Amino acid sequence: MYYEFFCPTKIMAGHAALEHLPFELETLGVKRPMLVTSPNAHKNFINHTFDSTQSQIVCTFDQVPADSSLETVQQVAQLYRQHHCDAILAVGGGSVIDTAKAANILVSEGGNDLLVYSGAHNLPKALKPLLVIPTTSGTGSEVTMVTVVANNNTKIAFASRYLMPNATILDARMTQTLPAHLTALTAMDALTHAIEAYTCLAANPISDAYATAAIQKISTHLFKVLENPKDLDARLELAQAATMAGIAFSNSMVGLVHALGHALGAVAHLPHGLCMSLFLPYVLEYNQSSRIADLLLPLAGAEIYAQTPVEHRAEQTINTLFAIRDRLFEQTQLPRTLRETQKVSKSQFEEIAEKALNDGSIIYNPKETSLDDLYQILEKVW
Numbered sequence: 001m002y003y004e005f006f007c008p009t010k011i012m013a014g015h016a017a018l019e020h021l022p023f024e025l026e027t028l029g030v031k032r033p034m035l036v037t038s039p040n041a042h043k044n045f046i047n048h049t050f051d052s053t054q055s056q057i058v059c060t061f062d063q064v065p066a067d068s069s070l071e072t073v074q075q076v077a078q079l080y081r082q083h084h085c086d087a088i089l090a091v092g093g094g095s096v097i098d099t100a101k102a103a104n105i106l107v108s109e110g111g112n113d114l115l116v117y118s119g120a121h122n123l124p125k126a127l128k129p130l131l132v133i134p135t136t137s138g139t140g141s142e143v144t145m146v147t148v149v150a151n152n153n154t155k156i157a158f159a160s161r162y163l164m165p166n167a168t169i170l171d172a173r174m175t176q177t178l179p180a181h182l183t184a185l186t187a188m189d190a191l192t193h194a195i196e197a198y199t200c201l202a203a204n205p206i207s208d209a210y211a212t213a214a215i216q217k218i219s220t221h222l223f224k225v226l227e228n229p230k231d232l233d234a235r236l237e238l239a240q241a242a243t244m245a246g247i248a249f250s251n252s253m254v255g256l257v258h259a260l261g262h263a264l265g266a267v268a269h270l271p272h273g274l275c276m277s278l279f280l281p282y283v284l285e286y287n288q289s290s291r292i293a294d295l296l297l298p299l300a301g302a303e304i305y306a307q308t309p310v311e312h313r314a315e316q317t318i319n320t321l322f323a324i325r326d327r328l329f330e331q332t333q334l335p336r337t338l339r340e341t342q343k344v345s346k347s348q349f350e351e352i353a354e355k356a357l358n359d360g361s362i363i364y365n366p367k368e369t370s371l372d373d374l375y376q377i378l379e380k381v382w
């Protein structure tokens with residue numbers, strides 16, 4: 001056995017963590033930060049930071065769309081250069097963070113041709129300082145070495161240790177206005193990161209520790225947040241869980257849920273977190289990994305774990321996930337089947353299955369998967 005574990009991102013978390021931003025910029029030697037954000041996240045940032053902090057920001061790009069693209073990345077880089085900035089502060093969800101990471105490649109390496117750096121480990125040196133303040137608790141992009149950018153109808157991935165942000169601030173005030181359905185689907189993304197990190201072939205003891213802790217936090221606190229969206233303690237728990245799940249899968253891998261989810265997202269244009277929620281229990285049923293049983297403890301708690309005979313624990317883990325999805329459907333109308341999304345037709349199964357089979361995430365899935373297996377899973381999720 002051999003594995004590596006690497007997370008150089010400094011994490012500042014707490015109910016007044018945002019107040020550490022000026023100090024953190026100073027520590028990184030930043031004099032001219034650029035803010036990259038989306039309209040809603042920008043509003044949040046203005047509401048929860050001091051004027052003195054805001055005045056440090058040299059320029060702002062606040063128009064990152066939900067599905068960012070190469071053009072957006074180039075616009076961000078252009079504005080950065082016009083204002084001679086020396087660092088990027090990303091405030092937003094997955095799309096904002098990924099845009100900031102990709103723009104950082106352009107402004108650090110020079111030129112406008114992002115595609116020459118695509119793939120794994122194609123960056124020669126450290127980039128400009130990148131500080132991230134997430135406004136969703138899901139992607140984990142604040143601690144991962146990956147970014148994905150859309151170009152025409154394809155998604156281009158970049159992976160490099162230099163894409164890992166220098167620092168991230170987790171402050172529940174930044175997620176407290178996240179609507180219920182977005183809270184639910186981003187949490188299901190984080191939960192999937194943790195579960196796939198634990199069950200995939202690249203799992204290791206350190207990523208396991210982060211993964212199980214993240215699962216326990218999400219199962220304990222997600223419904224508290226949905227019942228009381230202003231519960232800042234529970235919001236902070238979810239934020240930490242998403243970051244921990246990000247650290248887990250970034251140092252392990254993901255699996256078939258992500259392979260199918262990427263494919264479905266590309267074909268039917270559904271949000272990533274929703275795609276995760278749709279496939280998660282069905283893929284676990286298919287995988288039958290021996291490690292699924294372990295997850296009953298963090299997912300359902302000590303009492304249920306102890307009451308469940310060893311041979312039923314895997315099944316009970318999966319049942320618990322089905323129950324979570326039923327509750328999310330009741331509370332936020334998060335679809336549970338492909339049919340319930342009203343955005344997918346069976347005629348798209350072929351395209352989804354083929355795309356999933358060619359997705360990099362499938363490589364570390366604990367069970368080898370054929371095209372026929374994928375059709376069977378899609379039929380079940382229908």
Ligand SMILES: [Fe+2]
Nearest residue numbers: 139189193272
């Ligand atoms: Fe994900």
